[in-house]
Amino acid sequence: MERFSLDAAHLLAGGMVLVSFMMLYQNRILGLLNVFAAHAVVLALSVAWQAYIQHAPHLYVTAALALILKAALIPLALHRMVLRLGVHRTIETVGGIGLTMLMGMMLVALSMVVMLPAAADADPIAREDLALALSVILLGLLMMVTRQNAISQIIGFMSLENGLILAATGAKGMPLVVEISVAFSVLVAFIVIGVFLFRIRERFDTIDTQVLDDFRGGRE
Amino acid sequence: MPIVVALASIAGLFGVAIAMPFLVSRPGLATKVAYVASAALCLPLLGVGLFGLLGGNASHGELTLPFGLPWIGIHFALDALSSFFLILVDLGAVVASVYALGYGKHEHHPGRVLPFYPAFLAAMNLVVLAADAFGFLVSWEFMSLSSWALVLSSHHDGDNRRAGYIYMLMASFGTMMLLLAFGLLAGTEGHYAFSMMRLSAHLPWVAGLVLVLMTLGAGSKAGLVPLHVWLPLAHPAAPSHVSALMSGIMTKVAVYGFIRVVFDLAGPPSWWWAVVVLIMGSVSAVLGVLQAVLQRDLKRLLAYSTVENIGIIFIGLGLALAFKTNGMAGPAALAATAALFHAFNHSLFKSLLFFGAGNVLTGTGERDIEKLGGLIHRMPRTAYIFLGGCLAISALPPLNGFVSEWLTLQAILISPNLPQWGLRFLVPASGAMLAFAAALAGACFVRAFGITFLSRPRSPVAETAVEAEPVSLRAMMALLLLCLVAGVFPGVFLDAFGPAAHVLVGSSMPPQPLLPTLSIIPISESRSSYSGFLVFFFIMMASWAAIRVIHNLASRAHRRGPAWDCGYPDPSPVIQYTADSFAQPIRRVFGPIAFSAQIETFMPPPGDSRPARLKLSLRDLVWETVYAPLQHWVMFAAERLNVLQFLTIRSYLSLVFAALVGLLFLVATWA
Numbered sequence: 001m002e003r004f005s006l007d008a009a010h011l012l013a014g015g016m017v018l019v020s021f022m023m024l025y026q027n028r029i030l031g032l033l034n035v036f037a038a039h040a041v042v043l044a045l046s047v048a049w050q051a052y053i054q055h056a057p058h059l060y061v062t063a064a065l066a067l068i069l070k071a072a073l074i075p076l077a078l079h080r081m082v083l084r085l086g087v088h089r090t091i092e093t094v095g096g097i098g099l100t101m102l103m104g105m106m107l108v109a110l111s112m113v114v115m116l117p118a119a120a121d122a123d124p125i126a127r128e129d130l131a132l133a134l135s136v137i138l139l140g141l142l143m144m145v146t147r148q149n150a151i152s153q154i155i156g157f158m159s160l161e162n163g164l165i166l167a168a169t170g171a172k173g174m175p176l177v178v179e180i181s182v183a184f185s186v187l188v189a190f191i192v193i194g195v196f197l198f199r200i201r202e203r204f205d206t207i208d209t210q211v212l213d214d215f216r217g218g219r220e
Numbered sequence: 221m222p223i224v225v226a227l228a229s230i231a232g233l234f235g236v237a238i239a240m241p242f243l244v245s246r247p248g249l250a251t252k253v254a255y256v257a258s259a260a261l262c263l264p265l266l267g268v269g270l271f272g273l274l275g276g277n278a279s280h281g282e283l284t285l286p287f288g289l290p291w292i293g294i295h296f297a298l299d300a301l302s303s304f305f306l307i308l309v310d311l312g313a314v315v316a317s318v319y320a321l322g323y324g325k326h327e328h329h330p331g332r333v334l335p336f337y338p339a340f341l342a343a344m345n346l347v348v349l350a351a352d353a354f355g356f357l358v359s360w361e362f363m364s365l366s367s368w369a370l371v372l373s374s375h376h377d378g379d380n381r382r383a384g385y386i387y388m389l390m391a392s393f394g395t396m397m398l399l400l401a402f403g404l405l406a407g408t409e410g411h412y413a414f415s416m417m418r419l420s421a422h423l424p425w426v427a428g429l430v431l432v433l434m435t436l437g438a439g440s441k442a443g444l445v446p447l448h449v450w451l452p453l454a455h456p457a458a459p460s461h462v463s464a465l466m467s468g469i470m471t472k473v474a475v476y477g478f479i480r481v482v483f484d485l486a487g488p489p490s491w492w493w494a495v496v497v498l499i500m501g502s503v504s505a506v507l508g509v510l511q512a513v514l515q516r517d518l519k520r521l522l523a524y525s526t527v528e529n530i531g532i533i534f535i536g537l538g539l540a541l542a543f544k545t546n547g548m549a550g551p552a553a554l555a556a557t558a559a560l561f562h563a564f565n566h567s568l569f570k571s572l573l574f575f576g577a578g579n580v581l582t583g584t585g586e587r588d589i590e591k592l593g594g595l596i597h598r599m600p601r602t603a604y605i606f607l608g609g610c611l612a613i614s615a616l617p618p619l620n621g622f623v624s625e626w627l628t629l630q631a632i633l634i635s636p637n638l639p640q641w642g643l644r645f646l647v648p649a650s651g652a653m654l655a656f657a658a659a660l661a662g663a664c665f666v667r668a669f670g671i672t673f674l675s676r677p678r679s680p681v682a683e684t685a686v687e688a689e690p691v692s693l694r695a696m697m698a699l700l701l702l703c704l705v706a707g708v709f710p711g712v713f714l715d716a717f718g719p720a721a722h723v724l725v726g727s728s729m730p731p732q733p734l735l736p737t738l739s740i741i742p743i744s745e746s747r748s749s750y751s752g753f754l755v756f757f758f759i760m761m762a763s764w765a766a767i768r769v770i771h772n773l774a775s776r777a778h779r780r781g782p783a784w785d786c787g788y789p790d791p792s793p794v795i796q797y798t799a800d801s802f803a804q805p806i807r808r809v810f811g812p813i814a815f816s817a818q819i820e821t822f823m824p825p826p827g828d829s830r831p832a833r834l835k836l837s838l839r840d841l842v843w844e845t846v847y848a849p850l851q852h853w854v855m856f857a858a859e860r861l862n863v864l865q866f867l868t869i870r871s872y873l874s875l876v877f878a879a880l881v882g883l884l885f886l887v888a889t890w891a
Contacts (some may be wrong), residue, residue, distance in 0.1 A: 070826070107881070110881065110884055110885060110888060111884070113888040114884050114887050114888045118887070138880075141876075141877045141880070142874070142877065144873050145870060145873050145877050147875045148870070210556075
């Protein structure tokens with residue numbers, strides 16, 4: 001049983017890394033939203049599994065929050081937003097897919113090299129969870145850096161946050177209050193960003209951040 | 221326990237500081253309350269210091285309070301060294317507070333001075349008592365900030381604002397250096413208490429780096445050249461009793477910090493430490509006094525003279541390091557005691573002189589000595605007390621300045637016994653610098669006193685000067701008396717400073733004999749001895765005899781005649797000897813080297829009615845060679861980095877991302 005619970009935890013956390021890679025090369029926005037929803041579902045499963053093996057019922061709440069907010073509410077809202085903004089057919093230029101994937105792989109390797117010795121004394125679940133969570137965080141950041149579309153950047157940010165939740169639940173003893181407040185702060189951030197998206201769109205007719213930079217004056 | 225009394229008094233000082241803003245609506249009352257309370261609260265601290273220095277181990281102690289860093293608290297300790305500096309700080313503080321009872325009445329904006337003054341006193345006491353790096357740095361920074369606020373008390377003057385800005389920069393730089401030094405001393409385990417630092421062994425390069433950092437950090441506060449630039453700007457900008465505290469006392473607190481870390485915490489010294497300290501000390505002594513000779517602003521002159529005296533103290537400390545590293549216990553104790561004694565003496569006479577300058581400033585509203593003159597008639601008591609201070613700082617026997625400089629020179633004379641050739645050459649050279657600085661200091665104070673108090677008034681304000689308040693004069697009298705006592709009975713003081721010197725070098729000077737002539741014997745009687753008492757006695761006898769002879773043989777009537785004016789009885793005081801003309805020979809000799817002095821003369825041809833002109837330009841080489849390039853590079857880097865203000869969001873994100881990945885990479889490769 002011990003062995004199985006470990007393997008399952010790793011499978012789920014590894015699944016998140018895999019889905020992160022899927023997001024990295026997904027260049028259609030609606031597709032990206034679906035992959036993000038899948039990311040959140042895997043997160044919810046992973047957190048629920050942690051709750052089961054750690055006998056920590058409050059983690060179920062975290063899992064439920066992840067499932068409701070991130071797997072359903074936010075993707076649905078983003079979906080509507082994309083339709084209303086009329087950008088659902090645009091195909092984003094992601095840059096060299098191969099190069100990005102290669103960088104992603106190197107990031108995963110880096111986080112393994114860093115985390116496994118650093119957390120050598122922790123128990124195996126937490127240790128490898130931490131390494132995988134760091135990979136997810138780095139991949140989320142990479143996505144924010146490589147994308148130009150504001151919505152893709154938001155999704156990168158959200159997936160980064162998923163990595164944080166994964167790391168938090170892997171370590172025992174994270175209070176529920178912290179997780180709930182993190183979840184709600186993400187929700188608030190999402191609302192604020194959503195409002196801004198529409199304002200930007202109203203003003204500039206686009207949500208491509210590259211175009212926004214071209215608009216900006218005062219640069220040398 | 222004494223330390224509890226000390227901390228309670230410090231808390232009281234903070235209480236006074238906090239109470240002050242509620243009293244400023246009644247300035248007269250607030251002034252009285254602030255200074256009386258400060259003096260009253262510093263008296264127990266002075267008592268604790270005396271008790272700690274003279275009472276031996278029984279009176280020392282430690283205390284940990286649950287403030288500051290969580291779980292660690294904040295440590296305080298009292299030993300012979302901190303007792304010595306506690307005496308120094310609180311003696312100055314008590315006298316300055318009494319002086320300010322009179323001087324403070326002339327303050328235009330008491331609300332800008334009164335809250336910070338007790339806080340400044342409290343902070344200086346806390347620095348001396350702190351026994352861990354955290355407490356020390358917090359108190360140190362608090363001392364800097366409160367004195368900064370006092371410097372800016374008359375901030376309507378643009379020069380004062382500039383002084384405050386430069387002071388702030390240099391103080392931050394100094395604290396940064398101290399922070400790094402303590403970080404090195406704490407090591408990887410992070411032992412921030414002084415007792416732990418003292419026990420742990422430091423690698424030679426760590427200890428050497430600590431010395432360099434302390435020289436920069438504490439040296440910038442004390443005013444070592446080339447870190448002194450803020451000092452002649454900031455010290456004169458503050459109200460005079462605060463100038464006295466900053467120049468007389470705060471620089472000594474910086475010396476305390478240097479001594480505490482370098483002699484006490486950093487472990488056994490290497491011989492090159494002495495080289496660094498001696499060179500810094502000698503250069504400060506000479507450049508400080510050269511600048512002082514040329515100043516026309518009385519308070520700035522005194523501030524530059526502080527740079528010189530700090531140089532002398534550091535020469536003593538460098539000698540102590542040189543002897544300590546070679547295991548020469550007796551000479552090391554001599555040099556350390558001389559440095560401590562000079563620190564003590566300087567705190568006395570520099571406070572006295574700044575008080576005198578304060579009297580002149582309130583009496584005339586003028587700091588430029590070229591516009592003063594003849595004040596001895598209008599403010600005779602200030603004049604005579606100031607003269608006493610000038611004699612003391614010029615190291616004339618039988619006053620105290622002579623004793624400490626003489627002791628330092630005695631220590632220099634032992635240097636041929638040092639095994640390192642570098643030191644054998646360097647120490648006599650710094651001795652020559654010390655002698656040179658002492659001579660120029662004499663010239664400097666002859667000029668300061670003569671131009672200010674003698675001759676005829678050079679401006680209407682000097683003609684209508686008014687004498688200072690009696691209470692201020694009494695405070696100055698007390699200091700002058702202390703200078704005389706320390707000069708006439710130096711043996712008592714040397715014996716008392718023994719335990720403090722023991723903390724520095726692990727040995728103290730042998731007890732000085734009281735009989736038969738109250739003389740002090742630094743090494744052995746066959747070699748040299750000095751009796752301040754005998755010198756004093758003979759000076760008194762000779763003066764008395766001369767007065768008797770003159771009064772018996774000549775007429776007793778007082779006569780007032782015109783001052784000798786080169787045979788030209790011109791009513792205008794402009795043709796008198798001026799401060800600049802007095803300094804001219806010295807400027808002629810040293811100006812071209814020390815200040816790149818250039819003189820342009822314009823002599824109109826015959827028949828031309830334009831006036832002849834002489835234009836003298838002096839350059840501050842320290843500023844031009846050290847600070848101007850630094851400023852240039854900072855501006856250059858700021859211009860280049862300005863690009864970072866205007867990047868796109870994605871570029872910022874990429875930078876963050878790259879930094880994160882780079883750090884992770886570092887962590888991965890480190891292990």
